[in-house]
Amino acid sequence: MADIPKTNRDILNKQRIFPPQGPLSGLRVLDFSQVLASPYLGTMLSDMGAEVIKVEASYGDSSRAYGPLKEGEAGYYITQNRGKYGLCMDLTNPKAIGICKELAKICDICIENWRPGIMTKRGLDYAALREVNPGIIYASVAGFGNFDRFAPAPGPYSPRVCYDVIAQAESGHQWMNGFPDKAPHGLDVSWSDMNTGTHEAVAIVAALIQRIKTGRGQWIDIALTDSMIASNENVICMVSMAADDVPSPVRNGLRRLSISPYGVFKAKDDYFVIGVDNDKRFARLCEAMGKPELARDPKFDTNLHRLKNRAAIEGIVEAWCAQRTVEECVKILRDQHSVPAGPILTNTEYVKNPHYRARQMLVPIEQPRAGVFEMEGVVSKLSRTPGRVQGAAPMMGEHNRSILKKYLGYSDKEIDKLYDELVIVDNIDLAYGYNVDVARAKAKEKGGDK
Amino acid sequence: MKLQAQGPLVGVRVLEICEGQEGPYCGAILSDLGAEVIKVENLEGDYTRKLGPFKQGESAYYISYNRGKKGIALDLSKKKACEIVKDLAAKSDIFIENLEPGAIEALGLNYDVLKEVNPGIVYGSVSCYGRTGPISKYPGNDIVAEAMGGHTSANGWPDGPPEPLGIAVSSHCSGAEFAWGILCAYLHRMLTGHGQYVDVSVSDKNISVTENVLALATMVNVTRGRSGGHHPIVGPYGVYMAVDGAYAIGCGTNEMWGRIATAVGRPELLTAEGWATNLDRGKNRLTHMIPLLTEWGKGKKRDDIVRLMRDESNVPCGACATHKEVQKDAHYRARGTVVDIVQPKAGKVSVASAYANKMSDPRPMVQGPAPLLGEHNEEILQSIICMTSEEIAKLHKQGILVQDLEPKQPT
The missing domain is CATH 3.30.1540.10 (formyl-coa transferase, domain 3)
Incomplete structure (x- = not known):
């Protein structure tokens, strides 16, 4: 784009993602994720060395607006997307879909967590991608699972809209959280998203192991409710052992239900x-x-x-x-x-805890605008092929140009044309600011995705 | 009981010396994915065998975390028993342990020893604090890790005490993380032949799954408080009471709020001061939204409310299901998430799996029941290290192998 101010050019010119390091280095991931469950999963893949290309719709991942905010950059987004490359395109435009399919050919894994049916509508579901790449491992996250063609395990609730708060409810966790004489309450964070992302990561690497043997890819579809129901300690088995007239267990306040003390x-002070x-x-x-x-x-x-x-x-x-x-x-x-x-530590206490520091669980990264600050390190510590936080989170569309050049051989001229046609967009020129609503309005105005 | 293996990890052998939660849950995941998981237990067995409830002497706790595994039990205070475990490790691909700090070294089964007999082995430890760092020498468990990882401090109400999470979701999340680390290392081994050591800390995982909370501390130095699970900047987003239960509602937009306000008979609140924006509703949750919906919910049944909100008003809403409901629900049965297995003593019971049926080729499944103590001693030693029946009988007689096929119902 011709009118990028000089300072922003500098931002573009700086390499903020290191060469990949870890057991998954050499693998490539196409990441159609948003907000939390699959973004967290993509970060786990990146931490272990995979090259993760995040594809955002032209209005951006909505977590770009979630706090804490510093210089217009969102802590929420950065945490779940550090170490990824960023593409931003109008996913209602057939040309953009064509680019995604070209990228799918050279990727090993595709992850997504759109509402069931959306990826089909876009022409980017498993059926479509396996036509261009039979070895692709396609990993979806939905609240109750997917139900369209080839879905591994459809069920009656699959079409329902579901957020973390609903998945916590439907899986039994909220009913057990709180005091028995008071209303139950939600868990402290969106556990179902991150728990499902973690479970899905395991399935992906198992599928990679399988693919080495058979060459075939597959569709993985672990729902928020699945991983949360599987994370119920002994309680599912407990109720199956009990007679029908025994009431289901209820939350138990400050003490866990089936172990004491x-x-x-x-204590005296806290x-x-x-x-x-x-x-x-x-x-x-x-x-x-x-x-x-x-x-x-x-x-x-x-x-x-x-x-x-x-x-x-x-x-x-x-x-x-x-x-x-x-x-x-x-x-x-x-x-x-x-x-x-x-x-019992708070967040401002545990970030100072020497134990976490010794375990390199607080790792500095440098964001283009928010500057240097610390975030979560890599959890699984591998002795021979350790992963690492591979770098910063991308600005919207930051790597449009470099990825299209590197993997699909586009020339600058062709890329300029895609920009002019609004097939690809970015917010590097700050015309959109970092405000998602403005970006959305702008994209709408230009007739983009909605 | 014969186990049936199906899934992407068929052919992978895992030796597990774990008890409690995170380690055994990792073993259960690997089993669901098709691996042959051999659980090694000491004289008395995994301590969860003694955590109830029980049916015919079998523990719901133990079954939940150990279905689909084969079991061998030995008196690990005897040197010969540890030698046998070492022989099994020489023939295994993956070894996982979660004993108290120092215990695996005392048994002579630490990584440095096992890599001598099996250089390609993937060896994993999972523990409360990890195997390095200043407090790694102390034992811990999920409740301690959740407290150290900032979850307990934020679970509960602003005017109440910090509460433990009702269910140890962190132990499952960390068990899955452990499986992830192990399988990444196993993938590396498939490509290069090299084994390695994997160290996972449950506390580390707890601070990794904090959404934006860590950034809140490091970017803007804000301490997170307790909000009763209600979202601070959008609303209504949280759990509310009905007369016979509770339900969760997740409202993200003003349009949606309009539909909720209409459903509860207060359409004027769409534009009323203190209610009109997400920020208002989030900020005023304790004074406005919670009292409004609590009062409205009195005398109304949970399922009627869910129907009104979810089906008629198109608002994301769901029942706070009890576990009895989850266990019987047709949807989770259809997905393979809740499955029945037949235990040798307790008979038919249900367990839950995140993986069963969720991958298309081949489909993982729960392989079968959890073992009784030492149930597969003979099968394991015969098939893996070619011991004869006579040798095995002798080891039983010497008390090196142990077995309890008639567990007593604890009273």
């Missing part, structure tokens, strides 16, 4: 957690409290007995905690007696 306790999940650890807890005889007391000697006498044993623990500060409790329990226990 296990939950949040109050709350903290104790997690005694077996008899060995219970014996250590008794030792730590100076009451070793409790471990042999027939009222408390097994978890089943402790559950029957829950108020009594948890009362003893509460009384002990009430005389000490959190620091003292944790020191005695965790450090001196190897009882699982720990402080």
Whole structure:
């Protein structure tokens, strides 16, 4: 684009993504993700070395407007999209769809989390992409799963609209979260999105392993509700064992339902957690409290007995905690007696915690406008082929030009034409600002995607 | 009970010395995906065998995390038992452990030892704090990791205490992360022949799944508080009570709010002061929205509300299902997410799988029941390290192999 101001040219010229490093290096991902579940998945793939090309519709991923905001860049978007290349195009334009299909030919994996049916409407569903690339591994995330042709496991609820808050509800998690005498409440973050992204990542690498043997790709379709239902500890099995007239379990406030003493306790100055999940650890807890005889007391000697006498044993623990500060409790329990226990940290506390620093869980990245700040590191630590945070999150359409040149052999002139025809767009010239609503209005005005 | 393997990992052998949650859940995932997972237990077995509820002596907890695995049990305080495990590891592709810090070294089954007998082995450890860092020497579990990872502090109401997550979703999420790390390493091995060590910390995973919360601290230094699960900047977005249950609603736009306001008989609130924008509704959730919908929900049945909102008003809305409902629901049965298995003692029970049926070629499935203690001792030793029945009988007699095929119902 001819009218990019000089400073923004500089932004474009700076390489902010490193050469890939990790066990997935050499693999390429076409990422049609938005907001959280699949963006998080794409980041996991990027962290392990895959080259991830994020394709945004012309109005941008809506999380570009989610806070915290700094210099117009969104912490939400950056967190879920660091280390990716960014394309931005009008996905209602057949030319744009053609470009996506060309890219699908040279990609190993395609991920998406649009409402079921949207990718079919665009001509970018599994059926369409496997025609151009039979080996492609196509991974969808929807609330209740996909239902169009080739969908692995359609079900009656598949057409329903679903966000994280609904998936938490329908999977049983919210009913179990909170105090029994009060309304249940949502979990602290959008667990279903990130939990499903993580589960889907496992399926993708399993499919890659399978593809080495057979050469065939496949469609993976794990729904938000699937991963959350699978993440229910023992409760699905528990209710299947119970007679029909036994009521379903209900939330239990500060303590987990089927283990004791296990939950949040109050020390002299603040709350903290104790997690005694077996008899060995219970014996250590008794030792730590100076009451070793409790471990042999027939009222408390097994978890089943402790559950029957829950108020009594948890009362003893509460009384002990009430005389000490959190620091003292944790020191005695965790450090001196190897009882699982720990402080309850907030986000501004854990980012300062030396343990996370030692484990390189806080990694600085440099964004073009927001500057340098720290974000989550790579969770799985591999000794021989470690992954890494591969770099910054892209601005809208930041790599339009470089990706089309590098992989599809487009010339600058051809790319200029695509810009003129509004097949591809970007917001690097700041005409759209970083405001998604303005971008959307602008795209609409130009007759783009909506 | 014979296991049936189907899925992308058929032919991969996993040796698991894990107990509790994250490690066994990783093993269950690998089994769902078709791997042969051999669970190694000590004398008394995985401690979740003692966590209830129970049916005919079998534990719901143990079954949930260990379906589809084969079981071998040994007295690991005996050197010979550890030698046998080492022999099995020599014939395995993947080894996973989650014992307390130092325990696997004490058994002589740490990575440095096993890579001598099997250089290509992918060896994984999952633990509360990871195997490096200043507090890695302490044991922990999901509840501690959630607290350390910033979740507990933000779960609950602004005027109430911090609450643990009702269900240990973090242990499943971390178990899946562990499977991811392991399989990435296994993929690398397929391409190069090299094995490696994988270290996963549940606390690390907890701070990785915080949406924008970590950025909130590092970009603008804002501490996140508790909001009762209600969205602070859009609304209504959260859980509300009905007379016989609760439901969740996720309103994202003003148009949608208009439909909700009409459904609850207050159409004027679409444009009323304090209600008109998402920001208003988010900010005033405690004083406006929660009282309004709580009052409106009194005397109304949950399913009627969901029908009104979701089906008639086109608003994203769903019931806060109980687990009994989930377990019986036709949708999750159709998807293979909830499946029935037949345990040797407890009989037919249900378990849940994120993978069963969700991949098109080949389709993963829950391979079968969870093993009784030492149920497959003979089969495993015969087929993998070619022991004779006589040798195996001798090991049983010496107390090196153990077995309990008639578990007592705890009282």
